[in-house]
Amino acid sequence: MISMTSCPSTDRNVKLNDRGVHNSVNHKFDTEVSECDFEEGHYARKLTAEEVYKLSKDTQIVNDFKQKKLEKEAKKNWDLFYKRNETKFFKDRHWTTREFEELTSHYRIHNKIQDNQEKKLILLEVGCGVGNLIFPLIEEKTNMFIYACDFSPRAIQYLKDHHSYDDTKCFAFLCDLTQDNLAATIAPSSVDFVSMVFVLSAVHPEKMKAVLTNVHQVLKPGGLVLFRDYGLYDQAMLRFSPGHKLSENFYVRQDGTRAFYFSEEYLSMLFKSAGYEVVANKYVTRETVNKKEGVCVPRIFIQGKFCKLLSQ
Numbered sequence: 179m180i181s182m183t184s185c186p187s188t189d190r191n192v193k194l195n196d197r198g199v200h201n202s203v204n205h206k207f208d209t210e211v212s213e214c215d216f217e218e219g220h221y222a223r224k225l226t227a228e229e230v231y232k233l234s235k236d237t238q239i240v241n242d243f244k245q246k247k248l249e250k251e252a253k254k255n256w257d258l259f260y261k262r263n264e265t266k267f268f269k270d271r272h273w274t275t276r277e278f279e280e281l282t283s284h285y286r287i288h289n290k291i292q293d294n295q296e297k298k299l300i301l302l303e304v305g306c307g308v309g310n311l312i313f314p315l316i317e318e319k320t321n322m323f324i325y326a327c328d329f330s331p332r333a334i335q336y337l338k339d340h341h342s343y344d345d346t347k348c349f350a351f352l353c354d355l356t357q358d359n360l361a362a363t364i365a366p367s368s369v370d371f372v373s374m375v376f377v378l379s380a381v382h383p384e385k386m387k388a389v390l391t392n393v394h395q396v397l398k399p400g401g402l403v404l405f406r407d408y409g410l411y412d413q414a415m416l417r418f419s420p421g422h423k424l425s426e427n428f429y430v431r432q433d434g435t436r437a438f439y440f441s442e443e444y445l446s447m448l449f450k451s452a453g454y455e456v457v458a459n460k461y462v463t464r465e466t467v468n469k470k471e472g473v474c475v476p477r478i479f480i481q482g483k484f485c486k487l488l489s490q
């Protein structure tokens with residue numbers, strides 16, 4: 179049993195080894211440990227000694243054969259996810275205009291950004307699922323034309339069946355972001371904003387740059403990617419039991435869908451490597467209540483804005 183004493187939190191990132199944990203981890207769990215001995219994590223999430231120990235012990239990596247199968251079946255596994263959950267899993271994302279005020283017409287008018295009925299601004303929502311992000315925007319009358327794509331045929335069908343789907347306001351299409359060229363459907367350099375919300379985490383890390391490059395082609399110079407996803411040391415990452423780890427910070431869920439947990443450093447490096455400028459990139463902390471277990475769960479997300487340079 180461990181008992182902890184708290185210590186002041188520090189505002190710096192600690193150096194992590196290739197398993198995402200500090201090198202000096204070597205504890206005895208039958209002794210009393212002070213949390214100060216385990217300054218692990220980052221400014222948004224300090225890990226307890228127990229969590230550091232759990233991460234450091236999780237060294238078993240899913241074998242190559244299974245990893246290849248998961249990659250091959252990524253689309254099928256997400257489509258089965260929507261077969262099981264239909265439209266009930268994700269809540270509508272009503273926070274997008276609060277977090278990304280560029281999406282509101284108020285912001286655009288204030289900043290004298292072109293916004294009129296004849297030439298609407300264009301938003302592309304990638305990995306749109308069943309439309310939890312786009313329908314609040316349509317219902318809030320944000321007055322944009324929205325392209326929405328996903329590789330799950332079921333998700334796209336649910337989205338098209340939604341009572342607010344209106345083909346004068348949006349166009350939904352199938353696209354595997356890792357292999358289908360977005361510019362085959364959308365004119366190159368024509369999109370003002372791309373929303374990428376809990377999508378890149380589902381992509382194999384080796385293919386993330388290709389996804390960002392794909393998006394880059396259709397984004398206008400000066401256009402923005404509005405990004406939110408899972409952050410490093412999110413509680414969901416800490417809860418994986420052994421046998422679910424695919425590579426550093428990358429895990430597979432029970433249903434075969436995968437999740438990567440981003441550090442600020444990694445995300446910044448990734449976008450820069452695909453030709454973007456980093457406008458914002460920060461961890462976001464939230465607490466969600468797990469009613470079944472009666473506990474508060476600390477969630478770590480990462481939120482950013484990444485710009486296609488004007489000269490590109």
Ligand SMILES: C[S@@+](CC[C@H](N)C(=O)[O-])C[C@H]1O[C@@H](n2cnc3c(N)ncnc32)[C@H](O)[C@@H]1O
Nearest residue numbers: 256305306307310328329330354355375376380
């Ligand atoms: C966690 S859901 C997020 C859905 C939506 N963005 C939202 O916020 O509600 C991840 C979505 O990404 C889609 N996805 C994963 N990999 C993809 C890929 N390579 N190409 C296109 N869509 C993908 C999945 O089908 C799924 O709908």
